[in-house]
Amino acid sequence: MRRSIATVCVSGTLDDKLTAASAAGFDGIELFENDLVVSPWSPAEIRSRCADLGLSIDLYQPFRDFEAVPAELLEANLRRAERTFDVMEALGTGTVLVCSSVSPAAVDDDGLAAEQLALLAGRAADRGIRIAYEALAWGRHVSTWDHAWRVVRAADHPALGLCLDSFHILSREISPAGIADITPGKIFFVQLADAPHLRMDVLQWSRHHRLFPGQGAFDLAGLITTILTSGYDGPLSLEVFNDVFRQADPARTAVDAMRSLIALEDRAGLRPLPPAPALRGHAFTEFAVDGGSSPRLREALRGLGFTHTGQHRTKPVELWEQSACRVVLNSAVTRPGAAISAFAVGTDDPAAALHRAEALRAPARVSEHGPRETSLASVTAPDGTEVFVTGPDPAWRADFLPTGDSPGAGIGLTVTDHIGLTQPFDHFDEAGLFYDSVLGLDRLATEEFAAPFGLMRSRALATAGREVRLALTVALLRRGEWAPGVPDPQHVAFATEDIVATAARVPRRLTIPDNYYADLAARFALPDAVVSTLRRHGILYDRDARGGELLHFYTPVHGGRVFFEIIERRAGYDGFGEVNAPVRMAAHRHLRLTGG
Amino acid sequence: MRRSIATVCVSGTLDDKLTAASAAGFDGIELFENDLVVSPWSPAEIRSRCADLGLSIDLYQPFRDFEAVPAELLEANLRRAERTFDVMEALGTGTVLVCSSVSPAAVDDDGLAAEQLALLAGRAADRGIRIAYEALAWGRHVSTWDHAWRVVRAADHPALGLCLDSFHILSREISPAGIADITPGKIFFVQLADAPHLRMDVLQWSRHHRLFPGQGAFDLAGLITTILTSGYDGPLSLEVFNDVFRQADPARTAVDAMRSLIALEDRAGLRPLPPAPALRGHAFTEFAVDGGSSPRLREALRGLGFTHTGQHRTKPVELWEQSACRVVLNSAVTRPGAAISAFAVGTDDPAAALHRAEALRAPARVSEHGPRETSLASVTAPDGTEVFVTGPDPAWRADFLPTGDSPGAGIGLTVTDHIGLTQPFDHFDEAGLFYDSVLGLDRLATEEFAAPFGLMRSRALATAGREVRLALTVALLRRGEWAPGVPDPQHVAFATEDIVATAARVPRRLTIPDNYYADLAARFALPDAVVSTLRRHGILYDRDARGGELLHFYTPVHGGRVFFEIIERRAGYDGFGEVNAPVRMAAHRHLRLTGG
Structure with missing residues (x-):
């Protein structure tokens, strides 16, 4: 037709x-x-x-x-x-x-x-x-x-x-x-x-x-x-x-x-596309870092228990690991500060995934590569992030020479839970459609919340089995000149199965105001001992209608716009704790004003 | 309270x-x-x-x-x-x-x-x-x-x-x-x-x-x-x-x-303010012009039949006149391009008007002045425009030495009909309240229309007798980077009682597409001869439900963001021809792209 x-x-x-x-x-x-x-x-x-x-x-x-x-x-x-x-x-x-x-x-x-x-x-x-x-x-x-x-x-x-x-x-x-x-x-x-x-x-x-x-x-x-x-x-x-x-x-x-x-x-069954890939999980997240931000990111990763395990054969690119959590620091890019430049998801058939993307007018791009380097194809998301689709055999790992340091026990981080990306104002609905159609993610709830400098909208997308999750946010109105805050903040959330033990081992956590905990105690009727543990570690809390619980904490902002989140989901909690986002945003703002 | x-x-x-x-x-x-x-x-x-x-x-x-x-x-x-x-x-x-x-x-x-x-x-x-x-x-x-x-x-x-x-x-x-x-x-x-x-x-x-x-x-x-x-x-x-x-x-x-x-x-009668001033009309409109835009503005004013009648005693400020239409060109300001920097409205009691403004948290500002110059107080509108309130005795005219050129018959312009100001996104409702409360203008209709690069909202304010009219516009969403067009365009509209005769004497009118006239003929069932006259002169047309008619034409944009409109109202037409605004905007855009 x-x-x-x-x-x-x-x-x-x-x-x-x-x-x-x-x-x-x-x-x-x-x-x-x-x-x-x-x-x-x-x-x-x-x-x-x-x-x-x-x-x-x-x-x-x-x-x-x-x-x-x-x-x-x-x-x-x-x-x-x-x-x-x-x-x-x-x-x-x-x-x-x-x-x-x-x-x-x-x-x-x-x-x-x-x-x-x-x-x-x-x-x-x-x-x-x-x-x-x-x-x-x-x-x-x-x-x-x-x-x-x-x-x-x-x-x-x-x-x-x-x-x-x-x-x-x-x-x-x-x-x-x-x-x-x-x-x-x-x-x-x-x-x-x-x-x-x-x-x-x-x-x-x-x-x-x-x-x-x-x-x-x-x-x-x-x-x-x-x-x-x-x-x-x-x-x-x-x-x-x-x-x-x-x-x-x-x-x-x-x-x-x-x-x-x-x-x-x-x-509608009119012209079938190649089927959406079955995604196995987040393979890695790549940060573009400049000379100023790379030491900060390294320090942050070390603080989160990551080990620098691999060095790229030809480029200033480092691989950091802990269990199945992987971060790539790429200094070959010439952007100021730090930013999430790419993320990779694993699938059994990357070629089919890329055919689908091409058919959906998301042309695949093959990264530049030198001798002995794996060709890795990506598509560009509406916000400019490169999305790599990797196969079951992590061939890309061969691009990295082992540093000799093996990832130790770390601090209990297990996998990448989700990636959070603030979207450019004009392209929020485009981004939802892109991830939904190209990667076959399901659209979860769209939420609206009041941030300190204006209203925000968030939309989560995920695979049916929650192997891959993305959280997109956008300002409800395009921001003006007043206090824009962190420009298009981005973050990676890593999962832990024991957030209190993990938090105790992270030196620089975002400080959460006492008022938050007083309010939490009133809202959820949590025992004092629980609230006191949460307060001590700067852990935020949410509970859904079915009794699922979220416990999570944040790091400060690094390199101008990126931060990390550590997250423990209990009893099937499936959200992203949007109710706590304004608390996090105000705390980041406070830290910035007080020179943190 | x-x-x-x-x-x-x-x-x-x-x-x-x-x-x-x-x-x-x-x-x-x-x-x-x-x-x-x-x-x-x-x-x-x-x-x-x-x-x-x-x-x-x-x-x-x-x-x-x-x-x-x-x-x-x-x-x-x-x-x-x-x-x-x-x-x-x-x-x-x-x-x-x-x-x-x-x-x-x-x-x-x-x-x-x-x-x-x-x-x-x-x-x-x-x-x-x-x-x-x-x-x-x-x-x-x-x-x-x-x-x-x-x-x-x-x-x-x-x-x-x-x-x-x-x-x-x-x-x-x-x-x-x-x-x-x-x-x-x-x-x-x-x-x-x-x-x-x-x-x-x-x-x-x-x-x-x-x-x-x-x-x-x-x-x-x-x-x-x-x-x-x-x-x-x-x-x-x-x-x-x-x-x-x-x-x-x-x-x-x-x-x-x-x-x-x-x-x-x-x-509500709780704490009475000094009453709103009875406004007598637009006294003058001041344009801030730089070295590049001042010759263009002079040429535009000459083309509209204005005469340079006065030169400020101490500053590089010119007075141009035609009947009761007055324009001041101020080169003492150091902004690039041209912009409406101020306008003046006449009233019987400027001091009372300023007291009211002060009481409404719009502090009056007295302009700098040298010997023999009239002190003229103004308040600053939300978009930065200075609003002067002048008395019945136009004392400010004494600041200008006559050039010796007396305003001739001109081309039939009689008075300033209205001033059109595009407002900064954050301050549209503030601007409405400012003019309404400080100057005592009535809020007329709020209209919404589709401009070539996004939706616009317009709101008109005027005195009950229509001696002073303002037309404010704002983008419905804050503009992004795509084709912002003329930044915050501003214009002054002068009235004529015979727009066809006036138009025939204006050398540079904005060209209106033929398609507009074909549509006009279909919409209003206008006689061919009328449509042909309108088309020949680039005159736009509107008719209200009570048979009131608007005929108006525009000049090109001068100095980056300002233009003039000539307007004839017939049979009590009380609007601003918003229906034609997209035509004007597309024509200005076309002219800009084609180097006009």
Whole structure:
């Protein structure tokens, strides 16, 4: 099936939008009238530009407030329609979207609506144009797909059919099941948008909060399956109104959009992708360090019981280990400070994983390597982090010469529990979709919390067996100049099975205020002895509704933006202790202000 | 009455918040528990810091999910309360906010709720503490003020009273009129927040969209009057949860908060301010220009029919005039490019206007002046623009020596219609309140529109007689790095009574795309001859529901961020043509890309 995208989905001028859609591999576009109106290009020039870019103009939209009006208004509306048909002729596009009327002038009369739409369809047919009638969820009289279908069926004109928009359908309570029974050929166009479940005015929900498929909560795969049952074979077209996408780089947004469509086609069984890899766990996390931050990171790792076990054969890259926890310090990168530059996950079939990534428009990159060095392929996540996929045989280890120091018992760290990455504001939903589709991670809960300098949103992703976990966070509003705090903080959390014993062996833990423990005692009715142990070690605590417990502590921030977390999960606690994040953030801030 | 502010209203750590509240002149604070929990200061240290800053701790909040629970949970809740009382004792604060329960464990039994609250009040009274019970608008069983009052009355304990929160009251349909009849002394605390009317989940509305009084749509003056009738004489305390305020400079936000409270006290007749000045019109607009932009601005003004009529006695400042339109070019400022640095409005009593501004925490600034120069006082608007208030006798004109050139007929510009200022993201609501309260402008409609690089919001303010108009705009989300366009564009709009004749005499008008005119013809069914005239001159058009018409055109952008608009209003058109703003923005962008 053809893939299309509405110009309203992405930011910029029409030129920016078309270039982005073409570069991302779309077959066609829906041209949003406002994008044409503000463009210096004539319709004929737009047609020619689209042809040059390999894009068809699949739909012109929207034409508003047409049907079920008194006679004198009908005449004016038909004149208005003829002007639209003029533009469409020059554009060379054959289908126009007519939304159900929201006008106070429209009357509640399906017969009249059908009659007038048939008249419009006749005028359109004379010019080789088709009318795709769509029920807006907030339409004055017609607001559900089944009502729109009754009107179209009553009008019974070959140039009149339906436009089905997943948002307008799934935001309402009417079941989409009956769509499968729509007369073959009468669905003229299908628009796709996902959205989170929100309890708000549906017009505002639609205007500001639509998302690309897979980024929200709608069952789009199910809807598409139903639609295809009716015999629809036209384009699948994305129509997403989203405040962030409207102001983000259109090239990026268009790739995100294409990825969402490819993943959806896979879920709906239309074009299967190579299956998502079964991930075995976190293999290593790589920090890019500069001259100033590398001694600090080494000291921090030693303080956490790590041993420098390997030295790269040709590059200034060190391997540090403790049990299955592995950290790579890479001084070959020329960025200031320290940052998580890459992480690696293990899988049985790295090649298949990379094929899937490629198919999802996440091109694999093979790292530079010299003689005797293992070729290791990676894909770049939306925040710039390189994601390596390694095989069961850790061939990459051969790149490191043993230092002779073997990892001792350490301090009880066992595996990497999760990696925490603060995301760039424009790319949070893109990141969720990337990890979900490329690595096959499940999206866990999205949480919102008040940090000292603004609201934050966090979203966790993990494998079903929790071998790999990621915690993404983003500011709810893009940060301004006031106290931005640690810029895009990143951290690695290591697991322990005895956090008190582990904590006792870590010299530099983040100091947690006494007030926190007084509050903890009140909230959870913990015995004094427990609270006192937690306080002594700076261990934070959370408990879920099923009695699962989280105990965790943090290190100070190293190299400007990275820190470590040590974590013990008890009785199946599956969260990330977001409730404690503001405490950690305030403590990091305090340490920074007091020169820690 | 005492003025208080909840720590949750402003950004930062507790230290930042207290410092800001004190500097803005608040008498006390409500301490939000989370701000204490994350603070490294003990309760005793917080008490001492507040005392040093001259702040009382008027309320500790919130204590949640207490009442109407089974016996075993009651015991746990009482233990939890004792812990809270411990903290309050150390803080030295005597009133705690208890919100109506949202817990599934709470039962719908007013008698039980009253009984348990009385028990809690008894425990509190033993420690010299009072319980202020508040109905959350989303409380499980108690969600309106009158229901909370029934429970408090039934409990009948001297240490139990009500906390009234304007949001929880005015977001619900229950009338607040009966508040006047509440037993004197039983209202323990009053929290104030404004909000826009939104159709959404009330919890989300409250958490994200509260505003300071006068920034939203609630009748707070009316509510306060009702509350005072009951004999309440405690603090008026602001409790505003707002996504933007949570991440803006707390010092600024606290002043904004204080201004809102002072203006509210005036509206409610509690502490009258000097009356708002009767404004006579725009006196002049001043542009700060550097060496590169000043020739461009001069050329632009000449192109618009202005004459350089005056030269400042001592500074590199020029006066340009046409009828009552006046522009000052100030080269004494050392900013790059061109910007609107100031504007002046005329009034009969500048001194009174400045007293009002001072009382509203907008300190007047007297410009530097040499011998023979008029002292001219100004206040600084939230975006940094200086606002001068001039008297009926334009004494400031004496600062300018006549050039000898008298303003000729010009091209028909008559007066300054409005000034358009794009606002910094953090200060849009602050700016609205500033102009509304300090200059006494009315807030007109707030509009939202899709610009080429993101959504925009605009808000107009004007005198009742429309002698002075301001149009403020802001990006709906803070802009990122992608195509920010013209940074914070600013413009002055001059009125004409014959826009076609005026346009014909302006050499450099912004070119408007043909597509716009094709669309215009279709939308408004304008005669071809009219459309053709508009197209020829690059004039944009709008028509309101009552038949009022706007015709306007623009110049290119000069000096990086400023442009001019020429405007003809017909038949009482009272808007600003926001529908055409995206066309203007795309045309400016196009011109910039094509080197215009």
